[in-house]
Amino acid sequence: MRNATIDIRGEAVPGILCLPPSGAGPAVIVIQEWWGLVPHIQQVVQRLADEGFVVLAVDHYRGAMIGLDIESVGADLAAAAEWLVQREEVTSDEVGVIGFCMGGGLALLAPTVSDAITCTVAFYPAMPWPQYAPDWSRYTGKAAIVHKALSDEASSGSAIGEYADAIITAGGSIEMFEYPDSVHAFFNDARPEVFQADNAKLAWDRTVAFLRACSG
Numbered sequence: 001m002r003n004a005t006i007d008i009r010g011e012a013v014p015g016i017l018c019l020p021p022s023g024a025g026p027a028v029i030v031i032q033e034w035w036g037l038v039p040h041i042q043q044v045v046q047r048l049a050d051e052g053f054v055v056l057a058v059d060h061y062r063g064a065m066i067g068l069d070i071e072s073v074g075a076d077l078a079a080a081a082e083w084l085v086q087r088e089e090v091t092s093d094e095v096g097v098i099g100f101c102m103g104g105g106l107a108l109l110a111p112t113v114s115d116a117i118t119c120t121v122a123f124y125p126a127m128p129w130p131q132y133a134p135d136w137s138r139y140t141g142k143a144a145i146v147h148k149a150l151s152d153e154a155s156s157g158s159a160i161g162e163y164a165d166a167i168i169t170a171g172g173s174i175e176m177f178e179y180p181d182s183v184h185a186f187f188n189d190a191r192p193e194v195f196q197a198d199n200a201k202l203a204w205d206r207t208v209a210f211l212r213a214c215s216g
Contacts, residue, residue: 008079015058018049026092027084030057031099040190070131074113081116096215112138119214124149139172
């Protein structure tokens with residue numbers, strides 16, 4: 001794992017890049033949770049690289065804990081995808097995305113901001129915020145999966161359902177997985193009060209299989 005710098009609309013934006021053991025593979029972008037590029041997110045980057053992907057996580061906070069502007073994040077993701085597909089280590093021109101909580105909502109946005117982003121994985125996406133209005137029509141031929149936390153159902157279930165309908169109407173595909181007795185952030189093993197090992201393993205296995213099928 002090493003530091004990387006991506007040019008985004010003339011700004012040098014920091015991030016982290018990790019290559020697979022083979023040195024090359026399909027590309028995946030990891031989107032942070034609210035907390036930024038913390039060790040848990042860095043661990044996800046490393047785990048995906050170990051699975052054979054070239055993995056990039058952009059520091060959407062630019063090194064400081066700040067609010068996020070949807071348009072700016074969209075520009076980050078589009079630039080990150082373009083930056084990745086131009087690298088010699090990347091073996092496909094199709095990029096996958098994965099995000100958690102706040103990043104899960106942004107992961108669902110990702111295919112609408114770049115033609116190169118063809119599939120996305122959203123873990124218990126936080127929904128929605130005022131500026132969140134993706135152009136779902138750009139999902140034509142693209143795919144998404146959502147790992148839902150049952151504890152979120154009352155607050156976000158209807159929104160996710162509406163987004164799924166819009167993706168399908170646009171000609172995309174989406175599959176939503178539910179997990180027994182699941183709580184928000186069940187994948188985060190840095191938070192033992194919510195981590196659920198069985199649910200996390202199943203979600204991870206599904207994620208890796210999905211990303212391999214659609215981004216490489």
